[in-house]
Amino acid sequence: MKKLIGPFKQILTLAGLALKGALKDDDMQIIPYGGVLVENGLIIAVDDFERLRKANSSAQIEEIEGDHVLLPGFVDCHTHICFAGSRAKDYAMRIQGKSYLDIAKAGGGIWDSVTQTRAADEALLTELLLQRVNRHLSEGVTTIEVKSGYGLETHSELKQLRVIAEASTQTKASLVPTCLAAHMVPKDFSGNQTEYLSYVFHDLLHVIKHDNLSNRIDIFIEESAFNPDTAAVYLNRAKLMGFDITIHADQFTTGGSAVAVKLGAVSADHLEASKDAEIKLLANSDTIAVVLPGASLGLGMQYAPARKLLDAGACLAIASDWNPGSAPMGDLLTQAAILSAAEKLNTAETFAGLTYRAAKALKFDDRGILAPGMRADMQAYNCNDYREILYQQGKMKPIKVWGSNK
Ligand code: NIG
Ligand code: FE
Numbered sequence: 001m002k003k004l005i006g007p008f009k010q011i012l013t014l015a016g017l018a019l020k021g022a023l024k025d026d027d028m029q030i031i032p033y034g035g036v037l038v039e040n041g042l043i044i045a046v047d048d049f050e051r052l053r054k055a056n057s058s059a060q061i062e063e064i065e066g067d068h069v070l071l072p073g074f075v076d077c078h079t080h081i082c083f084a085g086s087r088a089k090d091y092a093m094r095i096q097g098k099s100y101l102d103i104a105k106a107g108g109g110i111w112d113s114v115t116q117t118r119a120a121d122e123a124l125l126t127e128l129l130l131q132r133v134n135r136h137l138s139e140g141v142t143t144i145e146v147k148s149g150y151g152l153e154t155h156s157e158l159k160q161l162r163v164i165a166e167a168s169t170q171t172k173a174s175l176v177p178t179c180l181a182a183h184m185v186p187k188d189f190s191g192n193q194t195e196y197l198s199y200v201f202h203d204l205l206h207v208i209k210h211d212n213l214s215n216r217i218d219i220f221i222e223e224s225a226f227n228p229d230t231a232a233v234y235l236n237r238a239k240l241m242g243f244d245i246t247i248h249a250d251q252f253t254t255g256g257s258a259v260a261v262k263l264g265a266v267s268a269d270h271l272e273a274s275k276d277a278e279i280k281l282l283a284n285s286d287t288i289a290v291v292l293p294g295a296s297l298g299l300g301m302q303y304a305p306a307r308k309l310l311d312a313g314a315c316l317a318i319a320s321d322w323n324p325g326s327a328p329m330g331d332l333l334t335q336a337a338i339l340s341a342a343e344k345l346n347t348a349e350t351f352a353g354l355t356y357r358a359a360k361a362l363k364f365d366d367r368g369i370l371a372p373g374m375r376a377d378m379q380a381y382n383c384n385d386y387r388e389i390l391y392q393q394g395k396m397k398p399i400k401v402w403g404s405n406k
Helices: 049-055 088-095 100-105 110-119 122-138 154-168 193-210 228-240 256-262 276-283 293-299 306-312 332-343 347-354 356-361 387-391
Strands: 003-012 030-039 042-048 060-063 069-072 074-076 141-147 174-182 216-220 244-249 267-270 288-291 316-318 378-381 400-402
Touching: 003 049, 030 049, 042 049, 069 387, 074 332, 074 356, 088 100, 110 154, 122 141, 122 154, 154 174, 154 193, 174 193, 193 228, 216 228, 228 244, 228 256, 244 256, 256 267, 256 276, 276 306, 288 306, 288 356, 293 332, 306 316, 306 332, 316 332, 316 347, 316 356, 332 347, 332 387, 347 356, 347 387
Parallel strands: 003 060, 003 069, 074 141, 141 174, 174 216, 216 244, 244 267, 267 288, 288 316
Antiparallel strands: 003 030, 030 042, 069 378, 378 400
């Protein structure tokens, strides 16, 4: 059954914009008094509402009363929202000025979330994940990547990935699982980085492939986690098995983004420490540059050089990094709005980074733009001008969200 949704004061389709580089607001397609014709979760047409109504007299109408702006649903291509417990204690120490080392010594850091996530059963973890997923969905995020990485041994990593699969059957949001068993060498593993990655490769990756739990592999390349050379060996082996690669790169020190570009990773994420050389490498590659303003806000550190990345020609996506440690806020629109003010990203660049460019970081061509053939993942804001949305810096949330999962 076809459904016609509208009329909307403005539909911002984001169609026809470049995949890479800087954009201009004037290039955004805006359909005034528009409607969207939808069937089986897919968009059939986006056009003037009255024209669509006349041409589709048998379609069911979902009438939108008042002035609204319609956007594609946001794609959050980097989260860690499958976890148990809270790290409020870490945050309190951080804002007291305590160092990463002090926090780790007091029992905080990633290891604390690992301990709590290992202890949680699948039912509890599914409930906690769904609460976060559905909050994100209500805030306009219709596709959400979710990483494992708080298990750090075979059984618990698989538990996290199974929980993500189960949660995706219970929500209108589309979930994309990624294996981040290479988040850090767990404290209870008696071996070095190479040995841990070899264990992950032999004990875990084959099961993930066999059980079809994920086709994406992430690794944290950083002085406190894995070095670039060791990481490259693991990533190459995973690549040969058919996994797509994404990398936590250049968060505190450089090294990760060069590995990402060299190995053809789909994305390099963080980039707060990237300098001109890394920016150039990313801009001249097909690797999506994913910036995570929520981590900068959570850690009180500088933003990634988003403006420079765009000006150099990179494909820039903006994600939340929602996690219990460095990015507890999880409000993607607020974070993107704050980043846009700090880095001088215009509306087109900011919305592109939250939609079709972020979709590319997950290798999706079927979302992030409102056009025929695309998924009907959409969100409506109660305002009469699209510029109100970033102007309100995330305070205004969508009044209605359409997610087409299931
Ligand atoms: O993306 N950088 C590494 N991992 C996460 C932090 C995870 C945590 O602190 O629990 C990040 O910021
Ligand atoms: Fe992260």
